Amino acid sequence: MHLSSLNPASPEAASILDLWNVTMWICGSIMTIVTVALLYIVFRFRARSAAEPAQVAGNKRLEIAWTVVPLLLVLLLFVLSIRTTGAVFDHAQQIPDIIVTGHQWWWEIYYPAANAYAANEVHIPVGRDILVGVEAADVIHDFWTPQLGPKVDAIPGRRNLTWIRADQADTYRGFCAEFCGNQHAWMQFRVVAQDAGAYNGWVARQAQPAAPVSGKDDAALGSVLFRRRTCVNCHNISGYSSQQQYAPDLTHVASRKMLAGERLENTPKNLRDWLHDPNSIKPGCAMPNLKLSDEDLTQLTAYLETLK
Amino acid sequence: MRRFNTVKLATAFFLASEAVFFTFLIAQFVFFRANVHGTQYGTTPLNPPRTLIFTICLLASSGTIWIAERRLEAAQPAGFRFWMMVTIALGAVFIAGQAWEYAGLLSKLVTPERDLFGASFFTLTGFHGFHVICGLIALSVVLMMAFKRDLGAREIAGVGAVSMYWHFVDVVWIVIFSLVYLSVWI
């Protein structure tokens, strides 16, 4: 257990942690005082005789004191919160580096500078503040990477902005944090922070159209099936189809670590199982069961595996 | 210790809760106005001058119910019954005017479905109209009671409560009329 929010990998998340620590000290102290007082009272003042204790009805000075002190404490927290807001949000840039759109139940990732689409796996360069534009295509979602920055709602009709940053090259978990229907639980994503070279290479590759397939092997037959079996109506494969982002972009699907919002590891077997019956793996998801035959499955899987 | 009249006090708090309800509906209308720039229609589909006349009827009915109450206090049951009937008539005229307005709007295909103006307008004026109708029913019940027998001290408090409700309905209409009609007219 490593308590993601308390294990920041970015200055933004770290600022929040600093505020958390101060708040915990204050709250912890108050809780300790209350607990110790209760324990003491329970032992010291238990009824020992039927005699009535002194009927003390109050003490104005004491009550004012224990009103003023908490007031000062919350004032401190208010000031610290303003400072933390500045540390987390105040950067000059307004144009996002990445635009993330929440769909039921996957994340569309768009890199405007490279005109590249991805799905569910965000790559960022290490050690740089990244401005993420967060939007929603259908209902309200929420983009949250506990170790990298604060969460922000994805609301249809508006664009919210949040800063994330990773100072270590690693993979960080992300969750949808606003109930969005049946598969809210499996609308997870990951943020992969890479060194500049690796990152640039990845973005360049994502911007490339899909490598064409030729011949008569399973992959080539699968590419034909992709069109004929209506996959093309929802899924975009750049260079092969041109579809809006109704469903996760598949141009480089084989390059991803996971499938279906972190539900499955991206292996040929899992991909085949998914194609066979998506709703048995992610009940309620929007992809129908296309009743693919074994042969169809083999060919389609082979094709998708070429999309690196 | 009975400091206040129970029925009137209860009515006052009931009206407070209704005021909150209308405030939120009005807030929604104001939000809509703030967010939708310009009007979709070449000219407003509403008819403020005609509605003003019906508004005056409704406001007059507040005056007539006030007169009715004074007659009741002065132990003049015939006068009370007369002015109650006038109040009900004026209220009914107002509702008729609203129905006329609604028919006109619906014939121009301004509906709750079409746009936010339709939705906000019908919700706000619809709930107000519903409250007027409930008020008319209450007034009619009081009137029927007054025909059966002369109203005594206990009933006077009840009449006072109905009258409070009626004034409230009027005040709400003044706000609605100003926001919805005057803002497109002036």
Next chain:
Amino acid sequence: MAPAQEATRWLSWIGTVDHKRIGILYMLTTLFFFCLGGLEALLMRIQLSWPGNGFLGPQAYNQVFTMHGTTMIFLVVVPLLLGLANYLVPLMIGARDMALPRLNAFSYWVFLFGGILLYLSFMSGFAPDAGWFSYPPLSDRGFSTQHGVDYWALALLGIGVGTIGTAINLIVTILNLRAPGLTIRRLPLFVWMTLINSLLIIFAIPALNSALVMLLMDRQLNSHFFTNLGGGSPVLWQHFFWSFGHPEVYIMVLPAFGIISEVIPVFSRKPIFGYAFVAASTVAIGILSLGVWAHHMFAVGLGKPWDFAFGASSLLIAVPTGVKVFNWIATMWGGSLRFTTSMLFAIAFLFSFTIGGLSGVTFAAWPLDLQTTDTYYVVAHMHYVLFGGTLFAVMAGLYYWFPKISGRLLSESLGRLNLALLFIGFHMTFFIQHFLGLDGMPRRVYTYPDLPGWKWMNLTSTIGAFIMGLSFLVLFWNVIVSRRSGKIAGDNPWDAWTLEWATSSPPPEHNFDAVPPVHGPRPLWDLAHPAGERA
């Protein structure tokens, strides 16, 4: 008794306008809904016991958690507190009944029918499943195509009417029917809190009603209040809903504060420490609670002015809530404490509610909220204040007033068992959820990934939930057994001081043969100490 008379006796409960009977009807009804809501909770916890569990699929789970929240809030906590107030307030002010007995009965039946309507949704094939706060666009017909949300909205409208009716009744009763000498400044604190509570209801429920009406119009008449495509806004729903929703949580907690303020002084044998401060801080909470709603929307991106303003008001409201805890502790200080089950629950409340209140402060420091909102940390916080807070206070009140209502004392030994199981089960279930939330587990998920620690933490939480279930079985057993053969209570088994103890247990239908003279906040204490202090 002859069969006809027996039948009439049961039927008389249906036609009753007596506040005591209506109060009991409320309490029994909310008990029934509590069992339903509790079952829903156990179903959820079973599903979450380990990752990838297939006990409940997402569609079923979403209905269960929506019904759990809606049931507990609208059909258990609020009506239970109002039912308790219904029973106690006229007695505590020396009145014969509530000011408007028929409105009282009407309010109960409308509430009951609203609750039945909500549960009829299961029979329609689809209970509401968009969460207890039903955010559009998810709750709009485009994304919730079944009728569950319609049942939800209509049921809440009905229940809301009943709640407003009771609130009006309580306000008028408290203002108008007090015994001679019982000035506002001598009101028992439970009555005082009920008064402020009722005023909050007058404000909050109509706000919800306006939002529900608009949601129903969006769903049924195809309007676009909450859809940005038509010029509306999903965020508008949130503003309206939380304008109701935040005062609602104070509606659920203020009467609990009132119960604690009655129980602790009696079992400490001293008056409440700082009556004026406790009363004034309640008024402050009432007023402030109208201005904190957007702290549920920090993640919406409303902008700095909103976040700063609502962060400030939310931090501020912690103060009047917190000082009450100090007042209650100071009441116990220097007292002569009697550890009845009721008192033990009150102490359990003090400990648990303080944790919940402090975790609330961590949200008010809004950058922290941006990590913890919509996670299991929130689930922990809300259960600490509503369960560790309100429910423990209700238990204290139950053990305190059961003798008055039924004429017999609840068993103390069963009571201690009840308390022990409940205390252990409660903390086991919910304390660990703070850590789950901090570690990244979002709320309202039907399952979760197999991350380190998540499985054993969730399993622990589930076991705690079952221990709580067990504790309630003990409670029910206690009530059944004590009703039949508990010790006879007499008028005033606790040697308490407020007017409800100046009549028999249970009270006669007219409540009092003679109301004692009132010259201070503790009339019976004054009677027993003729030369003592007068308030």
